[in-house]
Amino acid sequence: MLFVIEEETQASRFSIHRLAHYCLDLAELMKIDCVVPVVIFLNTGKRAETQTLGDDRHTYLNFNYLACDLKQRSAEDYKDSNNIVARLNLPNMYHARQYRLQLYPAAQLGLVRNETAPNKIRKYSDFIDYYADLTEQEVIEYQQHYQTKEGDLMGMVKIWTEEGLQQGLEQVLEQGEKIGKKKECIALLTRILRRKFGLQPALEIVLQQLPKQEMERLEDLVDALLDFTDIKDLENWLGL
Structure with a gap:
């Protein structure tokens, strides 16, 4: 059995002819007849549900597909799911605006x-x-x-475990002789600190200057970051 999965952000752009063409080509290439086309629609809208080719006497082709309309699925039904795809897509599912802030950490926790x-x-x-x-x-x-109520899992950097964060930053630093990699590391550090504490523009400007320093300086900040408890720790480390 072969599943052919397509994602469409705008339903109006979906072409059932194109999908049928892909499925026929893949069936011939893989020498298989059991092909299941699936289309995931990010937004609702008009689109073709089936395609029939024929005349008054015969039907020569009758093509349809399985459709998953994310906006028609209730986020409430999936907020505790163990299915990582469902948890990642909580913001894309139907929910009242006032519940969006509750779904965001539910999606991040599901990822972790x-x-x-x-x-x-x-x-x-x-x-x-x-x-x-x-x-x-x-x-x-x-x-x-x-971030303050959920403890270390949500309060540290929201999604990374300390080990995962450390490994990710070290991978960037290992290649840090090139200025581009230094900037990549700083971008990651800035994003983490912004999520954890919130950053004033002045502090972000200071962080952006760090790529001009030696790589040892960045390594020290990576180590120190795991022990920071508030924005004052960062300011003290930067000597402000």
Whole structure:
């Protein structure tokens, strides 16, 4: 059995002819007849449900597919799911606006509990951030009500375990002789600190200057970061 999965952000862009073409090509290539087309729609909208080719006497092709409309699935039904795909997509499922801030940590916790690879955690955390699209006020509320209340899992850097964070940063630092890698490391550090404490623009400017320093300076900050408890620790470390 072969599953052919397509994601469509805008339903209006979906082409059932294109999907049928892909399925026929793959069936011929793989020499298989059991092909299951699945389309995941991020947003609702009009689209073709089936495609029939024929005339008054015969039907020569009758093609349809399985559809998953994320906006028609209730996020409440999946907020405690062990299915990592469901947890990642909580922001894309149906929910009242006032519950979005509750779904955001539920999605992040689902990621941490069901994925162990640091690189994938960072990648899919960005996915959650993008689709959750929290306002500045919601970010502040998140820091006040979730990062302090949920303990180390949510309070450290929200999604990375200390070991995963350390490994991820060390991987960047290992290649840090090139200025591009230094900037990548600083970008990661800045994002972590922004999520943990919130950063004033002046502090972000100071952090952006760190790539001009020696790599040992960045390594020291990586080690120190794991012990920071508030923004004053960062300011003291920077000598401000």
